[in-house]
Amino acid sequence: MLALSEILHSKLKFALIALAIGLIVALTMTLSAMSEGLVTGMTGAKGNLDADAVVFQGDTYLNLERSLLTAEEVERVRAADGVAEAYGVGHIFISVDAPAKAFDTRAFGLEGDFEQLPIVEGTGGMPTDGEAIVDETARADGIEVGDTLALTPIDRELTVIGFTENRRYVMAPVFYVNLKTYEDLRVASMFGAMAETTDAELPSATHVTDAVDGSVSVVAVKLEPGVTVDDLAQTLGGEFDVVTPDEAALAGNGMPVMVLAVNGIQVVSFVIGALVIGVFFYITTLHKTGQIAAVKALGASNAFVYRQLLAQILVLVTLGALIGTGLALGAGAGMPSTMAFDPRLDRWAVTLGLVYLMAFVGSLFSLRSILRIDPATALDHAEH
Amino acid sequence: MSLLQVRDVSKTYGSGRAAVAALDGVTFSVETGSMLAILGPSGSGKTTLLSIIAGLLQPSSGEIVIDGDPIHLRSSRTAAAYRREKIGLVFQDYHLIPYLSAVENLLLMPRLAGRVSAEHREKARGLLGEFGLEKRAKHMPSELSGGERQRVAIARALMNDPEIMLVDEPTANLDTERGTQVVTMLGEHVRGRAMTCLMVTHDGRMAEGADRILRLIDGRVAESL
Structure with missing residues (x-):
């Protein structure tokens, strides 16, 4: 697998990319846990009532x-x-x-x-x-x-x-x-x-x-x-x-406005995360324009090149997810008990799913770039 | 029998007053098992011609027929498959994948086609041996000299048993002695495998290693020897 070979060959570069993705994952997870903690702290006693x-x-x-x-x-x-x-x-x-x-x-x-x-x-x-x-x-x-x-x-x-x-x-x-x-x-x-x-x-x-x-x-x-x-x-x-208890929890005490703000913070963090991850892989693709042109000139299809990129994204995002989860758990462990921090596994699973989705969406920027790389440029050296 | 026929091929870049004619009515054919050197100064249209034969560029007019197949009518997707299966391409700048060892660079070709088998690995090692690189098989491109890189690039082009080798300025980055060695090796392999080879060069001494020489000037065939 070319993608894995490239990662193993440039360990430091890709470790830094994985770390950067990990920091984004940690940021989104921490924001998610803090948002959840804020909502739980504000409404836990109401929302957790054992009732229909x-x-x-x-x-x-x-x-x-x-x-x-x-x-x-x-x-x-x-x-x-x-x-x-x-x-x-x-x-x-x-x-x-x-x-x-x-x-x-x-x-x-x-x-x-x-x-x-x-x-x-x-x-x-x-x-x-x-x-x-x-x-x-x-x-x-x-x-x-x-x-x-x-x-x-x-x-x-x-x-x-x-x-x-x-x-x-x-x-x-x-x-x-x-x-x-x-x-x-x-x-x-x-x-x-x-x-x-x-x-x-x-x-x-x-x-x-x-x-x-x-x-x-x-x-x-x-x-x-x-x-x-x-x-x-x-x-x-x-x-x-x-x-319902959930509706009761989200009513009163300014909760509708607060929930709106909390959701806004999470959406903004996801959007920025998507852009940053997308830009990472876009830059990586741009750096390899000559190499991709050569591989395409040798007969690689766009699908082959894109599959390599996706495999690379999968590996790096998985590494980033592990790093990010560890950092977020560490951050949570270091916070005082009164701090609004409620790491819910289901929310984090959704966060991780969204991070993979963000990376996939980000990869589409690179796909566009891959499609536009002209394999003829591999032979181009100021000669016509 | 002519494996490759180039018929009245023209290529113009741009349009209107900015139009530049890179090729103008180029016609020639190449027999199976022979090596043709396309000689010409910078800007004569050599690389454009090579790109059109490789299916990387569409001609503005004319036809490219390989073994009865009109290559110029292929889509970019089928042209890629055609290069993968029938063409061996060697670049002036080698374009070896920097994170793959010499033998892995050769295995790139079967990898592009779908899978790498034990036979492919054996073949790759055999080819590296033929080019005197058996001890460099696991070396990365950055650990190889210019001549070694060019030999790895040629061996890679031979991995898929191509019908036609298209070689772009194989000696441009080498000194005369190493350049001559590379061209000699290339000629031996082409003739030994009964394949057809087009070698683009601006160096007349290197062109002498070919069976025929086609001299291009300003996009036209000036001389065919």
Whole structure:
């Protein structure tokens, strides 16, 4: 194979080309992982809900922070045709006085299905009152399993019983609690310590507590076989908005704009990568114009010459892919855990597929050049 | 019997007032097993004529017939196949592939045709031996002298047992002694294999090694000896 012979003969030159391709692969993979990490960090807790559909309060524009469903509405969803299982999910802002530094985040109250949380340390299952399972990125704030953390300014505490993963929301680690704890935090957030300070205000607090009882932000639904999200939306009517968890994840908090920007960054990196790889092989082809003319003059077809180029591209891109993957993994390993970096194998496989596609598209520039090389020039030496 | 017939071939580059006639009504034929030297000064049209016979250029008018086959009517694709199968081409600048050893350069020809067999390898080594290059078989072109490179290029042209050898200025980059050696070797191989050879040269001394000499001046046949 001529292509391989040429690579082996000019090892340094082709090693540098493979390295350059590797850097492009590493760049696109790192950008992909960072983009994915950004999206996961912003929406992981919503997007990873174990559900086929998420039911929001109508007209809240899929905004988790604004949606509020009463106990009666939760029951209506649960009883709707096509619903196999349903559990409420409550959302509440909390401020955590962590060992390293205090930070604002969210608590998610789950009515059930705590098994959906992958436990990376500690214990799983349903937390008891005052306990929480927390996204592992909270470790960066000095939080460890077994810590009891004060929540300010509401005078409540949560004890961390386990760490889960990929469950951040708006880049902060989510605290998963049971629904009773969620309700307690919600009431406390609304009244602060007021209920405990003045006897006169106790009736009001009790009234609010009663109103909050059983209410959640959204309902996560598992559908019966054959039932679609649209079917459920039609069944429930206009008082509710029904979407998939992925659609829920990409709604609110400026996500549509952010996703657009993230996709734009990835597209730009792919386009630039395609151009750079294409230009590499185009320049290589241009450097070999005389040689290609001679081989064509000897009787090589354009297809033969192009096959050699493709074989060379295949070898170099494969080397570049290995180098790039290694560099991207190394870059990821060197990043802090709170850094938005989520190397998903499926995305990287797509990235690698696109890199091969980019190289192929780039090779078309060279093919054009190969087709235009006149074999008669091999005999041309200022003589007619 | 004439293997190659060149009939009233003309070639004009450009058009209108910028037109340059490189060849003008060139006619000749070459017998099987003979060696023809095309002699002429720079700009006389020698290389253009060689390119047209090789199917690398289309003539503006006229015919090129090889063994009854009108080569000038072939498409670029079938012309490439024709060169691969019937023509042995030797370039002035050798055009050896720099990243292939001497023997691998010879094996390029069967590689272009599809596959390289053990027989091809044996044949390549045999040819290198005939040209006194058996010990240089694994050397890269950059490790060979000019004369050795030219001999490798000639051996490569012989790999596909061509009917016609087209040799462009084989001694242009060699001193007289080495040039004479190369032309002598070329003549021996051509006659020994009963093939036809056209050798383009501007050096009258080298042309004397051929069976016939065709002198080209300003694109016309000035003399046929």
